[in-house]
Amino acid sequence: GTLSFGGGAAQVMSKKQKLNSRSSTEAELIAVDDVVTMILWTKLFMEWQGYPIEKNILYQDNKSAILLEENGRKSAGKRSRAINICYFFITDQVEKGNVKIKYCPTDNLIADFMTKPLQGEKFRKFRDLILGPQE
Numbered sequence: 001g002t003l004s005f006g007g008g009a010a011q012v013m014s015k016k017q018k019l020n021s022r023s024s025t026e027a028e029l030i031a032v033d034d035v036v037t038m039i040l041w042t043k044l045f046m047e048w049q050g051y052p053i054e055k056n057i058l059y060q061d062n063k064s065a066i067l068l069e070e071n072g073r074k075s076a077g078k079r080s081r082a083i084n085i086c087y088f089f090i091t092d093q094v095e096k097g098n099v100k101i102k103y104c105p106t107d108n109l110i111a112d113f114m115t116k117p118l119q120g121e122k123f124r125k126f127r128d129l130i131l132g133p134q135e
Helices: 024-048 063-075 085-096 120-131
Strands: 057-060 100-103
Touching (some): 024 057, 024 063, 024 085
Parallel strands (some): 057 100
C-alpha cells in the first residue's frame, strides 16, 4: 500500500500475508483489509488537524475485488463464498463514504514498486512518482 496526498508517498506498507488464499481476488481483499486502517487513521488525523479530506481514494487493479469491496457478499461467487466476513470491513467504509474505490491498471499501480522487481523505465517512473523527479 502507498499513501499519497497527490504527489510523492507519505506512507508505504508492504508485508507478507499470513493467510493462504484461494484466489488472487481473495488475496487482494485481505491486502485491502491490512491497509484500510492506515488510510482511515490518516484521514481522521488530517481532519482533526483542520485539513478536510475531499477525496479518499483506494486504487485497486483487480475488478473482482472491487466488486466484493463495494458490494460485499452480494458479489460473491462460488469461489468467494467462503471469504471470512471480517474482510468486508471495507464494504462498510465505502457505504459510509469514508473511502472510494477506483480501478487502476496494474502498470500504473504505484504500490507494485514495493512488491515487484522493476527495471528500466518502469523503475524510474515509479521512483519519480514516490520520491519526486530525480536529477
